[in-house]
Amino acid sequence: MKLNKALLLIVAVCLCANAFAQSSKELKRKKEALQREIELATKNLKKAESGKKLTLGQINAIKAQIRLRQDKISTINSEMKNLDHQITENTHKVQNLKGRLADLKKEYAGMIRFAQRNRNSYDKMMFIFAANDFNQAYKRIKYLQQFGQYRKKQAAYIQGTEKQLSNQIVVLDKNLKNKTSLLKEEETEKSKLDKNRSEQTVVLNKLSKQEKQFQQDIKRKRQQQAAIDREIRAAIAREIAAAKKKAEEEARERERIAAAKAKAENRAAPTTESKPKTANEALRSTPEAAKLSDAFEANRGSLPSPVSNGYITTKFGAYKVDQASGRNDGVTFQTSEGASVRAVFNGKVTKVRSIFGRYFVIINHGEYFTVYQNLKSVSVAEGNSVSTKQTIGIAGDTDGVPEVTFQILRSSVAQNPEAWLAR
Incomplete structure (x- = not known):
């Protein structure tokens, strides 16, 4: 019973460790992606700084650097929290394994002492021949076999537990080293973040000196963007109008065919079908368009x-x-x-x-x-x-x-x- 409980505990701890390991991999991938984005932002900032004139691209690049650096520090903190969980779980696992190992060794030592004390008094053959009948003798043979097998299993389990304990101590040591490494990385990123903020201050000071020119550039770009937005909305409006027109023409054609069929069959014309009322209905009026819309939304x-x-x-x-x-x-x-x-x-x-x-x-x-x-x-x-x-x-x-x-x-x-x- 004790053995089963110990095994269940070890399995539970292993499952937790696997979950933390998976989460750690995701955080590591996120941190690596952020680092690539930081490097790209740094490269773009250097390109923007090569010009004498302050630009919106330069301001956006340095703001992106700061935001990405903050995200990276946050990700490192999440990694450390994950490691703290792993360290706690692995410490508990080491303690449980040590306690279980001590119990196993104590139990095994008792078995060895019992066997030694009774080796001369109860010779195996005499123990078997002293049975009252054949059935009892058979049971005594099975008992001796099972006792020997159990001792071997206990010895093997002790060895396995010692190996598990040794491996877990190695993992725990690795966790502690990783945490130390992450702490150093966090300090480095905080130092770089301070540097980025100082650069931002320099840029903002530069902005105050070039404010008039900067405002003119922003105004010009805003006017250009407004013109582009008008073009885009006009193009989409034409698409919507064309879709509505097509949907209405198809509806009228279906009505005409239905009316002609009703006349030929000498019956009342069917009720006029409703036309698309909204732009969305018009744009998804065909089965292909509706399927594409649903797939996009999914x-x-x-x-x-x-x-x-x-x-x-x-x-x-x-x-x-x-x-x-x-x-x-x-x-x-x-x-x-x-x-x-x-x-x-x-x-x-x-x-x-x-x-x-x-x-x-x-x-x-x-x-x-x-x-x-x-x-x-x-x-x-x-x-x-x-x-x-x-x-x-x-x-x-x-x-x-x-x-x-x-x-x-x-x-x-x-x-x-x-x-x-x-x-």
Whole structure:
């Protein structure tokens, strides 16, 4: 009974250890991804700083550095909490194994002493022949065999427990070393974060000196972005109008056919079917469009990023940089130079347009649209069907920093892309 309890305890602790190990791997992957993003932000910041004029890209890059560094420190803290759990569990396991080993050795020593004390008094053969009948003699033979087997099992179990204990002590020592390493890494990241904040102060001081020029640049970019947004919304409005018109024409044709059939059969014409009332209904009026819409919606939270490497610098909605403010109907990624921009889901290219020296691409997914802005070049044309992760163009630069703005709209209503993209 004691043996079963001990085994159950060891199994339970092992399961906990496996769960912590899995979580630790996920945290390690997240930390490595954050480090890659930090390195990319540092590279982009150096590119932005090479110009004499302060740019929004430079400010966004340094803000991204600070945010990513804070995320990395938070991830390291989570790793340390995980390790603390593992250290606690492994310490308990070591203590339990030590206690169990002591009990086993004590029990085994008692068995050996008993066998030695009775070796001369109860010779095995005499013990068997002293039986009253054959049945009792057989039982005594089985008892001696089982007693010998049990001693061997106990000896093997002691050896196994000693090995487990030795292995667990090694694991515990490794946990403690890992925690020490993480503490050093956290201190390094905090030091770098302080340096980033000092750099931010320098940039903000520079901003105060160049504020007039900076404000003019922001105003110019905001006007350009407003023009791009109008183009995008006009293109989507045309798509919606065309879908409504097509749906209405198809409805009228079905009504005409039904009325002609009713007349030929000398019966009353059927009730007029209702026409699409909303843009969403029109965009998903065909079985193919409805299926595509449902598939796109089913992938909410798991769509791939439009760039394979990059980080978000401007989030969805209103934003403010110093005294300059604006609104982003999507999210803006800073990425690497020459980065490919890819479709986040299957669909059809409905618009490719060049404006202010950069392209934007609109892809239809039934009642949903995805928009990819600030492309230096494109590799798709209007009417093309595209698949998930297919390259549609190359990211363009904004003040020397590679950037892509990504939007998701349901009909004409902007959605927050971060709720749709995989984390």
